[in-house]
Amino acid sequence: PGTDLKVTGIDFLKSQNCQLHHTDAYNIKNLVVRRGQPFQLQVSFSRELKPTDKLALRFGIGKRPMKIRGTLMSLNPRRQQDFSEWQISIVKKSGKECLLSVTSSPSAPVGKYVLNVKTGANIYKPENDAVYVLFNPWCEADVVFLADEAQRKEYVLNDTGCIYVGSASSIYNRPWNFGQFEEFVLDACMYLLDKSNLKLINRRDPAFVSRAMSALVNANDDSGVLLGNWSGNYGGGTSPMDWIGSVAILQQYYKTKKPVFYGQCWVFAGVLTTVMRCLGIPSRCVSNFNSAHDTDANLRVDIYVNEYGEKLNRLSIDSIWNFHVWNDVWMKRTDLPTGFDGWQAIDSTPQEQSQGVFRCGPSPVKAVREGDVYLPFDSKFVYAEVNADKVYWLVKKVNGKDKFTRISTQTQGIGVNISTKAVGQDKREDITAEYKFPEGSEEERKSMERASSFIRPSGMAPRARFASVMPMDGMGSKPQVLRETVSKSGLQLEITNTEALYPGNPLELAITVKTSTPGSWTINLTGSCQLQSYTGKVEANLGYVKETVKLEGKSETQVPLKIAADAYMKTLASVEDEVLIHVATIAEVQETDDKFTKETTMRFDYPPIIVQMPETAKLNQEFTCAFIFKNKLNVSLDNCKLRVEGLGIFKLTEFDEGDIEPGKIIKSEVICTPTRLGEKKMVAKLTSTQVKGVSAEKTITIVE
Numbered sequence: 001p002g003t004d005l006k007v008t009g010i011d012f013l014k015s016q017n018c019q020l021h022h023t024d025a026y027n028i029k030n031l032v033v034r035r036g037q038p039f040q041l042q043v044s045f046s047r048e049l050k051p052t053d054k055l056a057l058r059f060g061i062g063k064r065p066m067k068i069r070g071t072l073m074s075l076n077p078r079r080q081q082d083f084s085e086w087q088i089s090i091v092k093k094s095g096k097e098c099l100l101s102v103t104s105s106p107s108a109p110v111g112k113y114v115l116n117v118k119t120g121a122n123i124y125k126p127e128n129d130a131v132y133v134l135f136n137p138w139c140e141a142d143v144v145f146l147a148d149e150a151q152r153k154e155y156v157l158n159d160t161g162c163i164y165v166g167s168a169s170s171i172y173n174r175p176w177n178f179g180q181f182e183e184f185v186l187d188a189c190m191y192l193l194d195k196s197n198l199k200l201i202n203r204r205d206p207a208f209v210s211r212a213m214s215a216l217v218n219a220n221d222d223s224g225v226l227l228g229n230w231s232g233n234y235g236g237g238t239s240p241m242d243w244i245g246s247v248a249i250l251q252q253y254y255k256t257k258k259p260v261f262y263g264q265c266w267v268f269a270g271v272l273t274t275v276m277r278c279l280g281i282p283s284r285c286v287s288n289f290n291s292a293h294d295t296d297a298n299l300r301v302d303i304y305v306n307e308y309g310e311k312l313n314r315l316s317i318d319s320i321w322n323f324h325v326w327n328d329v330w331m332k333r334t335d336l337p338t339g340f341d342g343w344q345a346i347d348s349t350p351q352e353q354s355q356g357v358f359r360c361g362p363s364p365v366k367a368v369r370e371g372d373v374y375l376p377f378d379s380k381f382v383y384a385e386v387n388a389d390k391v392y393w394l395v396k397k398v399n400g401k402d403k404f405t406r407i408s409t410q411t412q413g414i415g416v417n418i419s420t421k422a423v424g425q426d427k428r429e430d431i432t433a434e435y436k437f438p439e440g441s442e443e444e445r446k447s448m449e450r451a452s453s454f455i456r457p458s459g460m461a462p463r464a465r466f467a468s469v470m471p472m473d474g475m476g477s478k479p480q481v482l483r484e485t486v487s488k489s490g491l492q493l494e495i496t497n498t499e500a501l502y503p504g505n506p507l508e509l510a511i512t513v514k515t516s517t518p519g520s521w522t523i524n525l526t527g528s529c530q531l532q533s534y535t536g537k538v539e540a541n542l543g544y545v546k547e548t549v550k551l552e553g554k555s556e557t558q559v560p561l562k563i564a565a566d567a568y569m570k571t572l573a574s575v576e577d578e579v580l581i582h583v584a585t586i587a588e589v590q591e592t593d594d595k596f597t598k599e600t601t602m603r604f605d606y607p608p609i610i611v612q613m614p615e616t617a618k619l620n621q622e623f624t625c626a627f628i629f630k631n632k633l634n635v636s637l638d639n640c641k642l643r644v645e646g647l648g649i650f651k652l653t654e655f656d657e658g659d660i661e662p663g664k665i666i667k668s669e670v671i672c673t674p675t676r677l678g679e680k681k682m683v684a685k686l687t688s689t690q691v692k693g694v695s696a697e698k699t700i701t702i703v704e
């Protein structure tokens with residue numbers, strides 16, 4: 001037995017393997033590789049390897065790895081491989097050392113494999129015996145293969161970015177640190193994979209994995225990562241507005257194994273992007289402006305307004321969110337007919353159950369565009385979010401009952417300016433054309449008809465929460481594709497702000513009324529201003545204007561709508577969300593009895609945070625980064641908190657800045673020691689009782 005062959009050590013050759021596998025950024029002791037690509041191991045033996053020696057490297061995944069299930073790969077470098085599609089070969093032998101090359105199958109289940117080496121009757125278990133195997137967008141045989149290197153850098157390797165929010169007419173970006181390489185993030189993703197109860201065979205397929213993760217990023221059903229909260233009250237947790245990245249959320253979840261409080265859509269999307277990129281599935285955040293939340297998928301959202309154009313919360317079942325953020329993931333769909341590969345929409349915001357669980361997707365973006373909404377998963381839901389029509393109803397009390405009159409129908413306002421961060425640059429890329437054909441085009445009409453044949457559009461009776469509705473004026477309930485309301489007077493309405501919208505200043509708004517057809521036109525105009533949260537919920541009615549305007553032929557006039565600061569500052573301070581300014585108008589042309597509506601949502605303007613630091617810094621050498629904010633508003637900002645984070649430079653830090661009076665300047669500094677090379681980003685966010693949306697980012701290049 002003295003000549004028994006024993007393994008005395010294994011070198012995982014981590015730095016060489018991880019560089020080749022694009023996994024060198026993961027902050028973890030273990031070897032992390034991508035499937036379908038060779039990696040090398042250096043094995044040391046008790047004596048020289050002889051041709052008669054028995055040797056097998058065994059990679060097992062799951063609780064009880066078994067060869068028959070394809071969850072135990074026993075690799076013998078001297079024998080042709082069995083059915084596992086894994087390969088092993090001896091690269092070179094010298095003395096007691098042996099360099100081996102192992103290639104996992106490009107369709108191997110992703111996850112944590114445990115390695116041991118069997119020589120005869122001896123089994124050697126190395127330290128750090130877990131090898132993490134991820135999806136491989138660099139490998140042509142992997143279904144997540146992405147051909148373009150710049151896209152792989154953005155959608156797989158970029159650990160910072162931004163998420164577009166605001167409203168269709170004032171889009172802005174919210175910086176977000178994805179942080180897929182930070183400590184414990186990969187382990188948190190492995191924990192989620194185990195928790196998903198996916199069969200190991202289904203872990204081969206990114207469609208199953210992404211669907212499972214869309215369920216697990218929300219806490220509904222399964223004690224997932226994040227609990228959603230849109231109530232405006234975030235006691236006992238972190239307000240959704242306060243997060244600046246996914247790292248703190250996933251680290252806390254991995255440590256406590258309990259849901260983290262609280263998320264809203266961009267937080268869910270940010271965390272799901274992190275999880276997807278971490279596992280190696282290319283992913284991007286997608287922001288849809290004027291996103292329909294159509295509760296019964298009839299492609300129609302009913303909006304109820306009073307005579308001033310103020311939206312009535314109490315009647316609305318459906319809603320239109322100013323924006324909603326979900327994710328696209330890139331893969332071949334082997335489960336579908338050809339033509340639906342590429343981007344797939346997934347959504348972890350808990351809106352609606354899919355097969356009994358709060359999850360959504362993957363739905364092929366091409367199927368959404370073509371109207372093939374029967375294709376799995378949840379394509380009808382995504383289709384409605386970007387294509388529903390808006391129907392406006394005027395509600396008046398008649399003998400104590402609500403009387404509904406249809407004012408107008410808009411077929412183009414929903415699903416606009418669909419946005420994601422551009423590849424390789426901090427710019428917005430508009431991807432609406434990937435989700436929809438051009439409005440009014442022949443393809444759009446065909447797609448709409450196709451989708452409507454799978455989604456029954458309902459007739460035109462209003463669907464309010466209460467049934468005591470007066471009879472409608474001769475409206476049938478036949479399904480119909482809605483038509484845009486058009487005007488004989490060529491009436492057009494525009495809503496603008498004439499001054500910057502700084503909190504604490506009056507809101508100087510204006511409604512421009514234009515006519516373009518010969519004739520005299522008398523127009524009854526009402527315009528109202530409300531504060532609303534991003535989900536379209538009205539937080540306050542601020543005021544309205546009612547005027548009758550006379551116009552001749554082709555002409556225009558401007559009606560001012562001014563809201564004093566006192567009218568809205570209390571609401572601003574009492575609501576824990578960022579609120580938007582919503583202006584709606586109803587115009588009635590007396591001569592033709594036409595009614596029109598126009599609404600727009602704007603965000604407040606804020607003074608900036610200035611980030612001061614050098615343009616470059618050296619690895620492992622200290623430098624100082626300063627964050628400066630001057631309150632240029634004429635109101636005090638109370639209970640201010642500044643949160644800053646620089647991935648690869650310093651951990652999330654919070655400064656309590658107290659109350660910042662008008663004109664006051666604050667300056668907070670962080671001493672930074674960079675631990676990783678390349679372009680790194682500082683992200684800063686200031687929140688206060690009154691104002692939530694102030695953020696900044698700045699890039700620094702770390703050199704050797």
